[in-house]
Structures are given as structure tokens and as C-alpha cells.
Amino acid sequence: MKSFSIPIIALAAILTQGCVSNKKYAELQSANGKLQESNTQLNQRLQASEQDLSGSKIRVKSLEEQLVAERSNLAALQAALNKCLNSSSQGNVNISKLVDEINSSNKYIQQLVNTKNKSDSLNLVLTNNLTRSLSREEMSDVDVKVLKGVVYISLSDNMLYKSGSYEISDKAGVTLSKIAKIIQDYKGYDVLIEGNTDNIPIIKPNIRNNWDLSALRASSVVQSLQTNYGVDPKRLTAGGRGEYNPIAANDTESGKSQNRRTQIIITPKLDQFMDLIGKAPEQSKP
Known part of the structure; x- marks a missing residue:
């Protein structure tokens, strides 16, 4: 580090030139003291400046390192952004x-709904036709269901037959005539008459078991429809299922009563089925 010593040299030069007065010497001493003090201050300021410069260099280096790190982060962010944009583009595809697949699926679901609605309309047409002339009392002994275009009419044995017999009762004639009218309205339909019993064994002469009784x-019923109501016998089939097609448990009287039934199954051929679809009423829009 440099030091400032010029005032001392100047004083020595003056002293070599000759003696001076005490007053002059005191003045020179005072000036020298001030110069020494100024020199000390300048040296202190120099040291402080050099320290500040060293600190500034350190801060500059630190800032440069931060700048390099930030540039690296910026490059990484740009790369991530580019990757995200590329992924987003692929994601949009x-x-x-996926939207196309969902739309296609929704279209197929709507087709199924429309088909079901039309099928429900067909079932409603057939049910209304079959029950339009039945009284409330008759409906208590008649159960009508339409499933997939096939009509199931279930008649209780109390309404159809004499007690413990297979002979048609007098009161059944009115109901059978109305059902025969519906059967005649759809001449191309096949008609299966199916007998069913409960699980109580039959004890009657000439009737061996419930198979016999149901058949x-x-x-x-088949012979009554043919003879009394003019239904073409070629359309009719008689069958017995005995006790082996129950619709309720046989451990209660109510269940046994439900199982003792005769079912009339009216099945349209394909062409009649398609005609009915065409006649089905339009569904009201929500």
C-alpha cells in the first residue's frame, strides 16, 4: 500500500538551507502534523476503497453466477413449455x-331408447286391445302381460273351471268370448293354451296326476275356443305343465291359488309383429 511522505522531505530541505526562527518552526510543525493527519485519513480511505472494490468484485461474481443459473432455469422452462405444448397438441387429438367415441356411444344409446319406447308402445297397444272389453270383476281373475311382443293372458282356475274339474264353468263363457274376439282380430297369430297346477296331488278317477289335469x-279351453267361438284349430296348441311352472310358492293358499292357472300365449309371426310396430302410437316428447 502506498503512503504519502512528501511533507517530511520538504521540511528536511528547508532545514538544510539554514536555521529558522522558533515561530516559523512551530508553524512548520503544525503544518506537518496536519499533513500527517491528512495522510493517515487518505490511507484509511484508500484501504476502505480497496475493501469496497474487493466486495464489489465478489458481488459481481455472485451476480454473474446467479445470471448463469437463471439462464439455465429459463432454458429448462422453455423446454418444458415446448414439451407441454406438444403434449397438449397430442392431447387435443x-x-x-374421445368426444367422437362418446357421441357415437350416445347415438347408439338413443337408438336403444327409441327401440324400447317403440316396443313399449307396441306392448301398450296389445294390452289395451286385450283388456278393452273386460270388466273390473273379470280383470280380477285375468292377468294380462305383454313381453317382447308376446301376449300372456293368465286365467285363474276359479274363473275357468268347475271345482276340482277340467270342465269349463258357465261363468267362464263371457270372459272366453271376449278373449276369443281378440284372438280372432289377429288371425295370423299362433295361440298356445298352457295348463298349470299347484303341487297338491289330484285324486280323481281317470286323472292320474297333475300332468293329466293341466293338459x-x-x-x-282349446275345444271351447274352437267349438263355441270359431277359432281356427290350426292356430291352437294345448299343453300341460303340471305343477312344474309355479309363479309363487306353494306353501300358502295364496301361492297355490296363483299357480292354479291357465295361460293363453298369443305369439305374432314376424310379419304381424312388424305391422304392429308400424301401428304403435307415437311417444309424446318431454
Whole structure:
């Protein structure tokens, strides 16, 4: 580090030139003291400046390192952004494909709904036709269901037959005549008459078991439809299922009563089925 010593040299030069007065010497001493003090201050300021310069260099280096790090981060962020944009572009393609698939699925679901609505309309047409002439009392002994275009009419044995017999009762004639009218309205339909019993064994002369009883009851209905109401026998089939097609448990009287039934199954051929679809009423829009 440099020091400032010029005032001392100047004083020595003056002293070599000759003696001076005490007053002059005191003045020179005072000036020298001031110069020494100024020199000390300048040296202190120099040291402080050099320290500040060293600190500034350190801060500059630190800032340069931060700048390099930030540039590296910026490059990484740009790369991530580019990757995200590329992925987003691919994602848009996938989303568009997914939307197309969803729309296609919704269209198919709507077709199924429309088909079901039309099928429900067909079932409503058939049910209304079959029950339009039945009284409330008759409906208590008649159960009508339409499933997939096939009509199931279930008649209780109390309404159809004499007690413990396969002979048609007098009161059944009115109901059978109304059902025969519906059967005649759809001449191309096949008609299966199916007898069913509970699980209580039959004890009657000439009736061996419930198979016999169910088949005889179905045969009685077939013959009544043919003989009394003019239904073409070529369309009719009589069958017995005995106790082996129950719709309720046989451990209660109510269940046994439900199982003792004769079912009339009216099945349209394909061309009649398609005609009915065309006649089905339009569904009201929500």
C-alpha cells in the first residue's frame, strides 16, 4: 500500500538551507502534523476503497453466477413449455377422438331408447286391445302381460273351471268370448293354451296326476275356443305343465291359488309383429 511522505522531505530541505526562527518552526510543525493527519485519513480511505472494490468484485461474481443459473432455469422452462405444448397438441387429438367415441356411444344409446319406447308402445297397444272389453270383476281373475311382443293372458282356475274339474264353468263363457274376439282380430297369430297346477296331488278317477289335469284343462279351453267361438284349430296348441311352472310358492293358499292357472300365449309371426310396430302410437316428447 502506498503512503504519502512528501511533507517530511520538504521540511528536511528547508532545514538544510539554514536555521529558522522558533515561530516559523512551530508553524512548520503544525503544518506537518496536519499533513500527517491528512495522510493517515487518505490511507484509511484508500484501504476502505480497496475493501469496497474487493466486495464489489465478489458481488459481481455472485451476480454473474446467479445470471448463469437463471439462464439455465429459463432454458429448462422453455423446454418444458415446448414439451407441454406438444403434449397438449397430442392431447387435443386424443380428446377429439374421445368426444367422437362418446357421441357415437350416445347415438347408439338413443337408438336403444327409441327401440324400447317403440316396443313399449307396441306392448301398450296389445294390452289395451286385450283388456278393452273386460270388466273390473273379470280383470280380477285375468292377468294380462305383454313381453317382447308376446301376449300372456293368465286365467285363474276359479274363473275357468268347475271345482276340482277340467270342465269349463258357465261363468267362464263371457270372459272366453271376449278373449276369443281378440284372438280372432289377429288371425295370423299362433295361440298356445298352457295348463298349470299347484303341487297338491289330484285324486280323481281317470286323472292320474297333475300332468293329466293341466293338459285336460288346456284341452278344454282349446275345444271351447274352437267349438263355441270359431277359432281356427290350426292356430291352437294345448299343453300341460303340471305343477312344474309355479309363479309363487306353494306353501300358502295364496301361492297355490296363483299357480292354479291357465295361460293363453298369443305369439305374432314376424310379419304381424312388424305391422304392429308400424301401428304403435307415437311417444309424446318431454
